[in-house]
Amino acid sequence: MPSKPDLSIKESQGRKNKKPRKWVRRTGLSLLAVIFLGVVIFMLIPSPVQPAKWLAPSAPSFEQAGPWQQNNKLSSAELVTDAPKFPEFITFDKEGTLYTGDSDGKIYKVAFDGKGNPQKAQLYADTKGTPNGLMFDASGNLIVTDVQKGLLSVDPSGNVTVLADQVDGTPIYLANELDIAKDGTIYFSDTSNYGRVTFKEIAENKPHGRLLKYDPATKQTTVMLEGLYFANGVALSADEDFVLVAESYHYQLTRYWLKGPKKGTSDIFADNLAGFPDNITRDYQGHFWVGLFTTRIPFVDQMHGSPWLAGMMAKLPQSLLSGASAPVKHGLAVELNSQGKLIGSWHDPAGSLYGVTTAVNHDGYLYIGTAPGGSQGVHRVLLTK
Template identity: 80%
Template sequence: MPNTQVRSVKSTEGVNRIKRSPRKIRRLGLSLLAVILLGVIVFLLVPSPIEPVKWLAPTAPSFQKADPWKQNNKLSAAQLVSDAPQFPEFITFDKAGQLYTGDSDGKIYKVPFDAEGNPQKAQVFADTKGTPNGLKFDAKGDLIVTDIKMGLLSINQSGSIEVLANQVNGKPIYLANELDIAQDGSIYFSDTSNYGRVTFKEIAENKPHGRLLKYDPMTKQTTVLLEGLYFANGVALSADGDYVLVAESYHYQLTRYWLKGPKKGTSDIFADNLAGFPDNITRDEQGHFWVGIFTTRLSFVDQMHRSPWLAGIMAKVPESLLSGASAPAKHGLAAEFGPQGELIGSWHDPEGSLYGVTTAASHNGYLYIGTAPGGSKGVHRVLLTK
């Protein structure tokens, strides 16, 4: 005969455990909630690493209206030229029409073309051991490079590298980014930020840390032309060499510095309220400027600039957690401007197969597209049909 008394005791103990379990769960939940609330309070009380400046960013242009920013599919049919360079930040060509571009791992690639204009296998031309961004051939045929880690470099045809400048006025060139070369050999290039790296804190802070520099190959001296730029980026000279442009990525504008004429030594705004973050600038044979737009406008960034308190809070968030929020929108975009700053047209890939555009370079009937980490990979091109 079964022991009903023992069974009854065990049954009672099981019921008691079931009754106590919800209490334990509630206590555990309340403890966890208290820890979270304490963490939030501590997070809010910890001082922000920056002192943000309020900025009412202009309303972003619409891609739907019938204006030069109107959305189209001109970049959607892009052809892959080479996938050897993963992120071809900038694109230039030598006198023979061979394409050169740098990659984020330090390598600079050369891509030749056959008689029909078809791209051939990419070859490694040089390795800066840094991150080469801007590239341009000088009159001697040497490749001048702005490397964000190494400074301003010169690379001869055998691949030998010489550092031209990594300091100005006794202080470091923090982040040499893009360049152009004048007819007299002067090299104009951007020093993006004294932060020395790309960081979300800078965009949240909304203070200007960039510069436009000039290197004189005769005196081998580097001078500062402009300071106080909001993330100084792409650089391009006008066809006549009377001014030089520099992109201010974080304020969606192109700034013009006058080199000749009655305005010499002064600066003004060449184009403003761009539909995204302008990156590199190239000039075509018509004297027009092509601007790569790394990402279209990010609404949360514009909203953040309206509230220094919110910007300060965002700057405390670990950047590893913000990588997704600051990634480029999957919408390829490049813009063409006339010599007076007028927007002629825009080229889009709303499908997002080609995005994170840094460079748009017109060459032999094609528009060549470069990108940076965070965007699509490889060198692409599309026919220059209007």
């Protein structure tokens, strides 16, 4: 006759099995309570900014025929030098030597041989800051806009002098890019009184940038234009009747009139660009080349239409938002004529060259610079007619 099961043992095992289940259930409920409480606290914390609503225009399509249509013109880019990791801006001296800065403060120069082949990069100077804009004045000094130091002058021996770090009793918060007129006047951008690039400013969607002017004769700096949405690239027209400044966060180029009946006023030169315009350069035809650091980010455009969402995003730590504002891996530069009409766009849809800040038309090549977050080194592509 089979033995009867020991019910006391089963009951004991049942009690033991119930204990882990209760512990898991209680732990899960506790975690949910903590998460819920954290969400409530996050929602109740005031946002550090009061965002302004903006209905961003629909981005141009890369699929439709026209000047924005996608191509592979940048995909064949060759490396000129990888000495500077992030060559924000590129300029040339009268002999055709290339100069560019890096985010660690160093400025390099690259000579070319008789066949146009780049030689090994050489260290030219060190600003101990972050040099962005570079251009030679009539005396052979390299004028530099340094985001940490202000407006600088570097003599041929590499000695660095501060020309301006204040205007009207306030700091020059983030000197970014420049151009120099024939009379020596320097026009340059002060990107934002935030003093650094931060997602909070994108979320806030309010203008904090300025266009400044430095007079080398009087050594005085004045404000030309205020209320710019992340003031960036700067370029004079061929006749110097106006100066352009890029407003990166509103996808547009603004024109400030220096001569003529509109002198002292501003208007929009080009708008609804397909990305965030960075630097502007002018070529021998009087055309403007613009590097677009990233193509449009749909989430950012949607966020601008919802101040509540933008305010929530601004609460998050910058470290968590770096991915949200990282450049799309799609290289892009554009050419505009002197009236602001888009002539054509240059793409690398594969993203081997991206985070484009500068496009310089020089001696049959288009030279490309980038910034942190993008690809590294100076590149160039052959310009074809």
